[in-house]
Amino acid sequence: MIYEGQAITVKLLEEGIAELQFNLQGESVNKFNKQTLLELQQSVVELKANSAVKGLVVTSGKDVFIVGADIGEFLDNFSLPEEELMELNLQANAIFSAFEDLPFPTVIAVNGIALGGGMEMCLAGDYRVMADTARVGLPEVKLGIYPGFGGTVRLPRLVGADNAIEWICAGKEHDAESARKVGVADVVVPLDKLHDTAVNLAKRCVSGELDYLAKRQPKYEKLKLNNIESMMAFETSKAYVASQAGPNYPAPVEAIKAMQKASTKGRDEALKIEAKGFVKMAKTSVAKNLINLFLHDQALKKQAKDYQEKAAKVTKAGVLGAGIMGGGIAYQSAYKGTPIVMKDINQQGLDLGLQEAAKLLVKRVDKGRMSAAGMAEVLNRIVPVLSYGELNNVDLVVEAVVENLSIKHKALAEVEGQLAENAVLTSNTSTISITELAKPLKHPERFCGMHFFNPVHMMPLVEVIRGEKTSEETVATVVAYAKSLGKTPIVVNDCPGFLVNRILFPYFGGFALLLRDGADLVQIDKVMERFGWPMGPAYLLDVVGIDTAAHAEKVMADGFPDRMKRDFKSALDVLFAEKRYGQKNSLGFYRYEPDKRGKPKKKVDADVQALLKEVTQPSREFTEEEIIARMMIPLCLETVRCLEDNIVVSAHEADMGLIYGIGFPPFRGGALRYIQDMGIAEFCALADQYAELGPLYQPTAKLREMAKNGQLFFDN
Known part of the structure; x- marks a missing residue:
């Protein structure tokens, strides 16, 4: 045995070929935590010093290869000062570079999932042999960051800028055959032939049949693009990706910027550029919120798994x-x-x-x-x-x-x-x-x-x-x-409306009050869409169905008359009486016409303004901040009440319910995270500015107590 740890073992096989195996003890999957990174560093030192080793195969002792970094551990690091986080990132990258620089060929045998840091480990090797069941990718942008273990540096040098941009900015998983087509995989074989194929490939490198140093060399150099090619690859991509990701998700565009800046540098300088941008993204609230959502999603999956043990089939x-x-x-x-x-x-x-x-x-x-x-x-x-x-x-x-x-x-x-x-x-x-x-x-x-x-x-x-x-x-x-x-x-x-609809209808209540007070429904929709909702409240009501919403609103009003019963005739009442039921009959707050694919496309309908005159005050301007506050305070306070009433047992389940159920903007983390990010005391003070609008806008006693005592919904 050349090296033996809790996450990695290294042993000599045959004809100078060694095997480094990832097999993190006590875990069902392999992941890059501090322990694994430390052991990878120690393994590389031992391998480099061992003259008997002529080639290396990297394998996994689990059904997956490496699922990525330990997200919980990394989230803790993200709270460190920028300089400290930058140093940690560069130290981790030095380990991957040391592996890449080993004085003999390296072949990575990918048996299953290799995502994020697991995929970046693959890229640091000279050759990649994949089982036909393997799935690989760099999904970091879905967490508000981008690859930070050399992915933005090595991938474009291996598969070209266009392919790398697509893989990194979309954050999708790819099957083994797709990986082979773009050059991420060198060979794809059935799982039972994976180990032997990888060992044979390493032997072919050792014998001189394959030139592993020539294969490795492009990863050390600048990207082979002239100025025009570079501009075409990066500038065009930036514009397209920005239009797809939107302004609230900066990581995909930042990844392209990092690749562009690093394209004229050698590996080590390029890695510093990647690290700088990675740290910039890691310090954003978007990254913190998306990573927390990922962790909450994992917690929900675990809860579901626990329930399955008691379930009938x-x-x-x-x-x-x-x-x-x-x-x-x-x-x-x-x-x-x-x-x-x-x-x-x-x-x-x-x-x-x-x-x-x-x-x-x-x-x-x-x-x-x-x-x-x-x-x-x-x-x-x-x-x-x-x-x-x-x-x-x-x-x-x-x-x-x-x-x-x-x-x-x-x-x-x-x-x-x-x-x-x-x-x-x-x-x-x-x-x-x-x-x-x-x-x-x-x-x-x-x-x-x-x-x-x-x-x-x-x-x-x-x-x-x-x-x-x-x-x-x-x-x-x-x-x-x-x-x-x-x-x-x-x-x-x-309870009436359970979790999601109980919280959604106070949001619609805020919308009804805004319309009553003279706000423009199109402006409200635009503001809330910029805030991050997939559609504004008027459009959402049309999609739900005006008749469906009117019926549900009555159920909610009967269930919570103190705050959900209206004392005025609303826009919803008028549209329902006029049989404008939304998309289902092409008339609601908007009118709908089929587009080329037959899907309903909304159009502003001048008739609506005339219809609503009887229930709205004269039109007046509202600031964007005012509209957001009047829409979001009722929704957030009802989420607080659901938690206090034990309708849902945890803050993270409440927030996940809103994100999965009604499309609450994920980058904002959920209603309770939104309150906490604003500051609970600050949120209560904002709500108090609108207290005259009624109970929907009045914080609970427990929330005020939390504000007073400095309590939080979440620990991080």
């Missing part, structure tokens, strides 16, 4: 009520491999549900993501029925009928009588109390909420709502089923 599901929502749920279940019975009271509903599923599958086929045979296989997993008989052997049913208490009561009671003894029954209600819905059921312990968001195939969140009598096994089973659908489940306690 769902081998066949059912959905009650077809149409767009039922069809979306059926599609998602069938596509992810769980057969589903889709029941409706008439053929028209079933046809609509099947059309919805087929439409989504056709899109996948058209984009080359699925074969026609694969589409047929998925459709065959959806069984449309008009009677309850087919539901007697399903493990779980999702009720998705119209959002009306009496209709839901009748449907739930009927379907319960048809289910097997241990089957779980759920409701896709978006606002109605689960405890209330359970009243006619004989087994309320086997009932809970399973709230999908529309469109089902795109929205990642599923709220799993625990009713007063819901059993833990029921919750666990529904969480596991949601996970099997590729969704992120968050378990919440029961």
Whole structure:
């Protein structure tokens, strides 16, 4: 044994070929933490000093290669002063450079996932052999940073500036064959041939058949681009990437700037340029918030995994009520491999549900993501029925009928009588109390909420709502089923609107008050989109449906009359009375016309202003800051109340629910993170400026107490 540590071992194999293996003890995956970096440094020293070593193969003792850096550890480093963080980064880079400079050929055998720092380890080797199951990439921009272990330096010198820009700025994972096509992988082989192929490649280098030094040399030099080529590659890319990423996500453009500045330098100077830009990004609030969201997402995945241990298996599901929502749920279940019975009271509903599923599958086929045979296989997993008989052997049913208490009561009671003894029954209600819905059921312990968001195939969140009598096994089973659908489940306690809609409707309440006071709806939408929302409140209401929103608003007002009941006629009331239901009938706050692809495109409608005159004060100017405050304070305060009322058990689950459920701007970290970043005392003071607008704008006593005592929602 040449070296033996807790993360890395190095041993001599045969004919002077050594094997360095990553196998981090006590962890299910390999990652670059302080321990691994230190051991890599020590391993390189031992290898360099060992005259018996003529070539090196790098492998993994786990199913993955290296998943990247230890994000939690790195987030702690990001709070260090810039000079200190820069020094740490350069020290880490010196380890990778020392590995790259070893006096013999190095071959990296990539058996599975190699992302971020794991991918950068691959780039530091001379050759990369990948199993056909490997997946590689540099996803750092998704965390608000860019590659910091030499990725922006080595990748463009290996695969060219254009390919490197695409890989780094998109942050996507790539399969082994895609990596081979651009030159990231030299060879792709089946997994069982990976080790032997890598060893043989190292031997060919040692024998002189392959010139590993010539392969290595471009990574030491400046990029081979003349001035015009450089301008074309970098300036054009900057403009395009900036338009795609938007002003709130600076890392992709900063990565291009780093590559451009470093393109005229040798490796060591280029790495200093990368480090400087990396530190600049690491110190932004965007990086802090996106990294925290990543860590929170990991925590949610762990919670879901813990629930799965108590869950009953769902081998066949059912959905009650077809149409767009039922069809979306059926599609998602069938596509992810769980057969589903889709029941409706008439053929028209079933046809609509099947059309919805087929439409989504056709899109996948058209984009080359699925074969026609694969589409047929998925459709065959959806069984449309008009009677309850087919539901007697399903493990779980999702009720998705119209959002009306009496209709839901009748449907739930009927379907319960048809289910097997241990089957779980759920409701896709978006606002109605689960405890209330359970009243006619004989087994309320086997009932809970399973709230999908529309469109089902795109929205990642599923709220799993625990009713007063819901059993833990029921919750666990529904969480596991949601996970099997590729969704992120968050378990919440029961109340009108649950977590996401309870928080969303105060936001709409802020919008109604702004319109009443003379604000322009188009301006509000533009301001909130610049703030980071995917769409402004007027556009969002049109997408949700004015009729749907009006009904949900009434449920919320009945549930929380102290702050959600309005004492004035609103713009929503007027549009509902005029039957302007939004996108569904092409008239709402905006009017809609189909674009070339048949998708509804919004247009400003002059008729709306005339319609709203009766319920709005004369038009007046509002500053951007005023609009943001009046929209965000109610939403943030309701999030605080949900946490205080134990609707959700942690601050990070509340914030993740908003990001996954309604598109809260991820770079802002969530509503509670937004309050904390502003300062809790400062937020309370801002809310007090608008206290005359009513209870929606008045901080809770506990929040004021937190402000007074310097307490926080999050530790970092």
